[in-house]
Amino acid sequence: MQLKIVEDIIKLKKQRNAVILAHLYERPEMQDIADFVGDSLELSRKARDTEADVIAFCGVRFMGETAKILNPQKIVLMPNEDAGCPMADMVTADDVYELRRKHPNAAVVCYVNSSAEVKAASDICCTSSNAIKVVKSLKEEEIIFVPDKNLGHYVSKFVPNKKFILYSGYCPIHDSVTSSDVDKVRASYPDAPILAHPECTPDVLDMADFIGSTAQIIDYAINSNEKTLIIGTENGVLHQLKKLCKDKEFIMLNNSMVCPDMKKATYESLFNALDKLQYKVELDEKLTEKAYGSLDRMLSVH
């Protein structure tokens, strides 16, 4: 049954000339059926550069929107219409305009985990992989950073000459990890390095041995000589870690680091997406152009 649907998806993918992209937080089987698996930055680049006619995006809405903004002539499909990101929903374009009124000399940097409207209202986007580089590339001395207060706080420590105005958003999954989780895991695995995502709170990040995006955490684990590593990001990343580092053991910093929205895509919803060409990401043309500017500026930062 399972195999039949996999075959059907692959057949449909060819018929539609589609590419399947999956985020590293997706279910293991969705990562395995995808043509490309990656973090937000890697997937943005794949979406921009693909020659396929259809992009089926196993991820959450802001990722599908980002693909559509970067490659608007393609059909972008979300297998699950209701796969959203609670952090992205915490800020609106009006919130950004209000902050701009209060801080007219500031540049607005928005984390890619934001709606197309927020991207259009911002000057430049960033991901957790490139946020420090993006902020350093700006001439403005004041930075409005939306929506993730934790990522913004982390970045601000690397750019002490700039003043940060942090929005109050956060990822409920990463923000829920506490310093007592770190204490507990340290007590059980005193020698294992703790690798944390910058969406975690400053308290947790202060106790981590390495801080990086999901892709950077994977790179660190691959290159580490340690046999046991503690993972402080969404548990979907364990799938690639176990595939790429067969001789290593991975322990979650907190077992509740599971994003329900990232687990919505299934074989069935992906099959339906390719079969019925649903759910299409549709964006207003002017909005797309403005949001493209923010993403394009980000992708030109090296």
Ligand code: SF4
């Ligand atoms: S893990 Fe956090 S930031 Fe990522 S989609 Fe889920 S809620 Fe949003």
